Amino acid sequence: MRGGTRIDVDINNTVTVVDGENNVVRQYSADLKLLKEIGGPGWSEDRFDHPAGVWARNGIDIFVADYGNHRIQRFDRQLVFISSFSTRERSNPDERFGYPTDVALSRLGDLFICDSENTRILKVSGLSKVERIFGDFGAGRGRLHTPNQLDIGPSDKIYVQDGKRIVVFDIFGNFVHAIEGLFERDPLIYADEEGLVALADMRFYVFDRDDKPLTAVPVDTARVVSTPRAFALSRDSAYVLTREGIAKLANPRESRK
Numbered sequence: 001m002r003g004g005t006r007i008d009v010d011i012n013n014t015v016t017v018v019d020g021e022n023n024v025v026r027q028y029s030a031d032l033k034l035l036k037e038i039g040g041p042g043w044s045e046d047r048f049d050h051p052a053g054v055w056a057r058n059g060i061d062i063f064v065a066d067y068g069n070h071r072i073q074r075f076d077r078q079l080v081f082i083s084s085f086s087t088r089e090r091s092n093p094d095e096r097f098g099y100p101t102d103v104a105l106s107r108l109g110d111l112f113i114c115d116s117e118n119t120r121i122l123k124v125s126g127l128s129k130v131e132r133i134f135g136d137f138g139a140g141r142g143r144l145h146t147p148n149q150l151d152i153g154p155s156d157k158i159y160v161q162d163g164k165r166i167v168v169f170d171i172f173g174n175f176v177h178a179i180e181g182l183f184e185r186d187p188l189i190y191a192d193e194e195g196l197v198a199l200a201d202m203r204f205y206v207f208d209r210d211d212k213p214l215t216a217v218p219v220d221t222a223r224v225v226s227t228p229r230a231f232a233l234s235r236d237s238a239y240v241l242t243r244e245g246i247a248k249l250a251n252p253r254e255s256r257k
Contacts (some may be wrong), residue, residue, distance in 0.1 A: 063103045
């Protein structure tokens with residue numbers, strides 16, 4: 001399990017981890033037994049160059065942000081390659097993205113890509129058409145500077161981790177607000193229909209559907225012994241990824257029930 005970069009959990013409690021250090025993607029069962037591994041360094045299908053992000057929520061698709069290859073690779077639930085998406089060679093600069101650090105799929109099938117090269121977010125419809133870009137220099141308070149993670153939460157709000165703040169956009173890319181001044185270090189984020197959860201300073205910060213903070217739950221440092229790299233939630237568990245591997249903890253949302 002060493003070397004993991006990002007993690008996600010699908011509706012069947014299958015855990016998917018991208019390992020940016022070894023250029024592989026692994027699947028685990030809910031009890032963290034290895035099911036499958038694909039990858040290796042390269043640019044052909046099933047190969048990666050420092051994969052940086054993963055989305056696997058629906059139990060059907062798995063999308064991997066293939067950072068160094070400037071593309072998004074799509075797999076089925078058994079990690080069988082389906083297709084790849086890249087716009088780096090397109091003539092229109094508004095459609096190009098490079099060095100993607102994260103990816104997420106909306107309920108309507110729109111793909112959102114964290115474009116670190118151009119410090120913005122792309123919304124892609126039909127898994128092929130760049131519908132809009134947002135968070136770039138014209139976004140006012142929503143302008144992004146170091147976007148690293150993104151996720152999709154209640155009412156299809158887009159959450160982007162941008163340094164020590166979390167910037168929130170609506171589904172059309174309009175700035176809603178920013179969560180800032182709360183974290184001492186860059187947070188890790190996870191969002192779904194229940195709301196946002198952030199992990200920073202060895203605490204889980206749980207928010208409601210209107211992005212109001214509800215509680216802060218300390219991380220079990222006896223089980224998470226080094227700095228978390230990413231995390232994901234299932235119905236009853238939190239999977240925290242560190243350099244040493246995956247720690248399975250209680251879902252921090254349960255603490256408020």
